[in-house]
Each structure stands twice: as structure tokens, then as C-alpha cells.
Amino acid sequence: METIYLAIPLSCLVGSIAAGLFGRFLGRVGAHRVTIAGVAISFVLSTVVFVDVMRGNLFNGTVYTWAISGGVPFEIGFLIDELTAMMIVVVTFVSFMVHIYTIGYMQDDPGYQRFFSYIALFTFAMLMLVMSNNFLQLFFGWEAVGLVSYLLIGFWYQRESAIAANLKAFLVNRVGDFGFLLGIAAILYVFGSLDYATVFEAAPGAASATVADTETLWITVICLLLFLGAMGKSAQVPLHVWLPDSMEGPTPISALIHAATMVTAGIFMVARMSPLFEFSDTALNVVLVIGSLTAFFMALIGLVQNDIKRVVAYSTLSQLGYMTVALGASAYAAGIFHLGTHAFFKALLFLAAGSVIIALHHQQDMRYMGGLKRVMPITWVTAIIGTLALIGFPGFSGFFSKDAIIEAVHYSEQPAAGFAYVALTLGTLITAFYSWRLIFLTFHGKPRMSEHDFEHAKESPWVVTLPLILLAIPSVVIGWMYVQPLLFGDFFGDSIKVLPEHDTLAKIGAHYDHGGSVAWQMLTHGLTALPVILTLVGTALAYFMYIQRPDLPGKIASTFSGLYRVLMNKYGFDEFNEFVFARGARKIGSFFWRKGDESVIDGFMVNGTARVVGWFSSVVRHIQTGYVYHYAFAMIIGLFVFMTWFLSS
Numbered sequence: 001m002e003t004i005y006l007a008i009p010l011s012c013l014v015g016s017i018a019a020g021l022f023g024r025f026l027g028r029v030g031a032h033r034v035t036i037a038g039v040a041i042s043f044v045l046s047t048v049v050f051v052d053v054m055r056g057n058l059f060n061g062t063v064y065t066w067a068i069s070g071g072v073p074f075e076i077g078f079l080i081d082e083l084t085a086m087m088i089v090v091v092t093f094v095s096f097m098v099h100i101y102t103i104g105y106m107q108d109d110p111g112y113q114r115f116f117s118y119i120a121l122f123t124f125a126m127l128m129l130v131m132s133n134n135f136l137q138l139f140f141g142w143e144a145v146g147l148v149s150y151l152l153i154g155f156w157y158q159r160e161s162a163i164a165a166n167l168k169a170f171l172v173n174r175v176g177d178f179g180f181l182l183g184i185a186a187i188l189y190v191f192g193s194l195d196y197a198t199v200f201e202a203a204p205g206a207a208s209a210t211v212a213d214t215e216t217l218w219i220t221v222i223c224l225l226l227f228l229g230a231m232g233k234s235a236q237v238p239l240h241v242w243l244p245d246s247m248e249g250p251t252p253i254s255a256l257i258h259a260a261t262m263v264t265a266g267i268f269m270v271a272r273m274s275p276l277f278e279f280s281d282t283a284l285n286v287v288l289v290i291g292s293l294t295a296f297f298m299a300l301i302g303l304v305q306n307d308i309k310r311v312v313a314y315s316t317l318s319q320l321g322y323m324t325v326a327l328g329a330s331a332y333a334a335g336i337f338h339l340g341t342h343a344f345f346k347a348l349l350f351l352a353a354g355s356v357i358i359a360l361h362h363q364q365d366m367r368y369m370g371g372l373k374r375v376m377p378i379t380w381v382t383a384i385i386g387t388l389a390l391i392g393f394p395g396f397s398g399f400f401s402k403d404a405i406i407e408a409v410h411y412s413e414q415p416a417a418g419f420a421y422v423a424l425t426l427g428t429l430i431t432a433f434y435s436w437r438l439i440f441l442t443f444h445g446k447p448r449m450s451e452h453d454f455e456h457a458k459e460s461p462w463v464v465t466l467p468l469i470l471l472a473i474p475s476v477v478i479g480w481m482y483v484q485p486l487l488f489g490d491f492f493g494d495s496i497k498v499l500p501e502h503d504t505l506a507k508i509g510a511h512y513d514h515g516g517s518v519a520w521q522m523l524t525h526g527l528t529a530l531p532v533i534l535t536l537v538g539t540a541l542a543y544f545m546y547i548q549r550p551d552l553p554g555k556i557a558s559t560f561s562g563l564y565r566v567l568m569n570k571y572g573f574d575e576f577n578e579f580v581f582a583r584g585a586r587k588i589g590s591f592f593w594r595k596g597d598e599s600v601i602d603g604f605m606v607n608g609t610a611r612v613v614g615w616f617s618s619v620v621r622h623i624q625t626g627y628v629y630h631y632a633f634a635m636i637i638g639l640f641v642f643m644t645w646f647l648s649s
Helices: 002-054 082-105 112-131 135-153 160-191 196-206 218-233 242-248 251-259 262-272 281-302 308-328 332-359 377-390 397-411 417-443 451-456 462-488 504-509 518-526 530-548 552-559 561-568 570-621 628-648
Strands: 059-069 072-080
Touching: 002 059, 002 072, 002 082, 002 112, 072 082, 072 112, 072 135, 082 112, 082 251, 082 262, 082 332, 082 462, 112 135, 112 251, 112 262, 135 160, 135 218, 135 242, 135 251, 135 262, 160 196, 160 218, 160 242, 196 218, 218 262, 218 281, 242 251, 242 308, 251 262, 251 308, 251 332, 262 308, 262 332, 281 308, 281 417, 281 570, 308 332, 308 397, 308 417, 332 377, 332 397, 332 462, 377 397, 377 417, 377 462, 397 417, 397 462, 397 504, 397 518, 397 530, 417 530, 462 504, 462 518, 530 552, 552 561, 561 570
Parallel strands: none
Antiparallel strands: 059 072
């Protein structure tokens, strides 16, 4: 099996290298065939590994020792357990669908081969991250995902906005990654190892270790630093600002980044580090608060967005907040379950948005859409399915995972749990409203685009619609299939550790009869619960305002113009970062340029040296008079000085 483990990421890497280095010779068809084949192989092998792990066959071993320093080995290794098995299946399946979809979406793009090379490399990086068994490889995958996302967000590098977006993503993630690296350094300092198993085994004994002579626990410092890395990758407030701007990249990569890869890396990492986080209530409460703020306030911004991709992007931010809250409530399994269901329906929504963009010749403003239901029936139906899953409509996959998270927070005894419960519950109403707003503005009502564009709008080709259909299926059925084993069974085994006093999912499970269908019991219970009621209210409000009374949104925006401007300005985060950090960085850079480069280096060291040499030369030049008696006098003086020094010594 070790060969299969190695082949899962390497098949993607081989496809990426082939398309990247030999794309000119392979041609467009050859480039997409070799990368799709690589990802397809990876998906099939991931499925084989998933089945093998479900039979109880786990693996934790070193593949390659890179170096040994101070007795600490730096290794490349794989940890294949239940958490890894689930992640690799989700990542490779969504990536496979995105690769197929890309054939249709990027068919006229001159960077066709380069794009396929990038997305295959992106998949390789994510697989190396989730399969790692040590912090060195985790960091390698972490940084590789960030690097390739930089290339993909700025794929259309001729656009100034794309370059600004990828720089923004790169720099914001450096803030989180700095904390992440410090966290890994602290782990090495405290535990003397970078191996997961060694660190996790020693965690209970090190839980009471303090920093120097303070009362601060090392375990809290480590968890907070690691979570800072997760805040960057998984776009949590205030390090969320890069994610909406990443929409400057092509739609396929928006789906890949936002659904199953980069933004879920932070969620996966915290779940993997559950043996550490469980010993720090402080860290868990910080996770709860940050996730709650992200879930609620990012959903509010989604209400006023007009770009179809940005609406879906802000829904991603909000749903990542839900996952983060689950981690803070120690409901790691519920967070990972929502990660899985979200991967399917969010990829579906992004790809459906891309299908609409193709049909309207890359128009992304929903104010110039409408009436597309008649000409794009497959895209419309699949987008409806994705929306029902996103809002947590009873029976769809998102319902089971989101309901479990809200219930887990309700049962949590952490001090921040009350605030989190209110934020998530209100978030269900907002999510339903902006999700249906997107559907109604895009597919329903009268066409608001030009008559020419509407007449030429048509359903996308099969390479675009087939992935939509294949993603719609798990968006419906995956919740029914896995809610019981993932949330209340022993699916994750020892890959996730929860202290008995923190086990909120066990408290929820005690209310269900596990001899029957837990999914059906959750459904019947959820129908009368407040989150579902608010979801239906949000749906009804969206229908009334965008189908029955489409004049109302404009009037409400005018009435509450102050609040509307705040949401349109995204709470001023961009302006604050521009004024404080970007402008401040420019001022600091300008200071060092003037005082350092111009004054010290150029003025003193370079030009100063030249001026000293020039001055000395001007003095010495006066000695060169051309008169013999001057030279004779100088020789006598020199001889006198020399003899005096020689005789005195």
C-alpha cells in the first residue's frame, strides 16, 4: 500500500510537470489529458485507500529523511488514518470535477496549458498537506498551497486588479504563516520533535508547562499561534480580506480554492491538532469567537454584493466561520463533516456561476442577468440543489452538518458558546436570504441584459454541465449516508481526540435512538428547530423582495443608506489596511529609502567615499608642483621621519 500512498500525490505532480514543461509539444488536448489522467488516478487510488482504511488498515511511516539536525530528523512521511482518507477523497474528487470543467471554461484562453499545470500542482500541494505525518511536511504543503494560489489568482496577469489580488492574498497569508511557523518552532522547543505521534502522545504531560516564570501555558501559546496560521489560510476575521478579491482568478480555481483545498487547510489543521487544542480552553474560546464573527458579519456583506462570484465567496467566508465554531466547541467531527458537504455544494455553486458567466460572455453583475431559467435548465436545477444544501434546507447535505454544528455549540459549556450560538442561528436567516437572492436575480424575473445577449445565451457544453450534475448528487445524498458514522459513530477513531468533558457530539447523540435512522431523526427534530424556521423565513423574504416586490431592495437601501454603505465598504477593512498597513509600510519604506539608501549607503558610504578620495587627491595634487627643490625638500623630511622612527624603535 505504501506505493499507492506515494502515487496519490505524485500522479498529480507528474501531470503538472508534463503540462507545464512540455505543454507546447503536447498541445491543448494533450495538456488537459495528462493532468486529468493524473488527478483521475489520484482519485481512484484515494478511493481504494478510503476503503482500506475503513477496514482498519492504518499507516504512519517515513518515506524519506531529508536531514538530521541536532538529533531532530526532518522527514517526508505519510499518516493514513480516517481523517486523511476522508480528506484525500474529497480533495481529489472536487479537483477531478474542476479539471473536467476547465476544458469548457478555459477553451479560448491562451494560457490553457499553464492553467492545467497550475491546478494539478495545487492539488499535489494540498494532498501533501493532508497526508503529512509531521510538522515539516505540513508546513511544506501549507506554503506550497499558498504559492500556487498566488499564481492562480493572478493567472490573468495582464489585469492590474488580478496582480493586486494575488499580492494581497500572498501578503495577508504571510501574516498567518508567520504565526504558524512560530507555533511549529514552539512545538519543537517544548516537545523536541516534529512528529505528530510523538507530540500528541506527550501533550497531556506538557499541558501544564508554563512559559518561563509566567502563568502562561505553552500549550495555549502553541495553539493560538497555530490558529493564527489557520486564520490566514481559512480566511477568518480579520485575515479574511484576501478571499473575496481572489475572485479575480478564473472561476475553476475559485471553486477549487474555496471548496476543497486552500481555505479548508486551516480547518483540517486544527482538527488534526485536536490532541493539543483540547488542553487549552483559552484557545478554544478564541476559536469560537473568531469563527462566530466571521460567520455572521461576512454573511451580512453577502447581502449587498452584486458580483455573482463574490456572493458565493462571502458565503464561503461565512461557512468557514461555521466550521471554525465547530472546532472551538470541540465538535471537530461536525466541522470536518461540514467541510466535506461544503466542498461539494460550494464547488457546485461556483461552477454553476461560471456556467452563467460563460453564457453571458463573462458578465458577472447579477443586475444584468435574469430569466436564464428558460435557456439554462441544467445550470438552474443544479444551482437550486447547491443553494438548498448551502442554506441547510432539511434533507440536503448541508442541513445535517450545519444543524450538528449549531446543536454542538448549544451544548457547549465554553464561555463564548452563547455568543456563538446566537451568531450562527441568525446567520441561517441571512444565508437563506442572500442565497435565494442570487438565484432569483440570476435565473428568474425578466431578463435585464441586452436583447442580443439573451438571445445568444444557451446552456453550457457537457464538459461544464457534467461536473455540475456529478457534484449535485453528493450535495443531496452525502448527509444521509454519513451523518451517523461521522458524528455519532467511531468513524474518525483516534485521528480526532476529544476530552470527555468537551464531547458535545456525545451529548447530542444521547437524544437519538442509534438502532434506527439517525438521519431521519435529525430531520424530524430539525423541522421544528429555530435554525430551520429562520431559513424558511429568509427564503420567503427573498422571494417577496426579488420576485413579488423587486422595487423594495432599492427603497430599503436608500432608507438605511448608512448601514448599506458600511456593508458595501466591507466594514472598512480594506481602507484600514490600506491606510495603516499599506500606507504605513510605504512610509516606513520611504523613510529607510531616504535615510538608509540615500543618506547612509549612497550619501555616506558610496558618494562619501568618493568625496573623501576627491578631497584627499585635491590636497595631494598641490604637492605635485614640478619643482626639483620641492621634491628634494620632501625627500629630506621623509628621510628624517623614517630615521627618527627607526632609531626610536
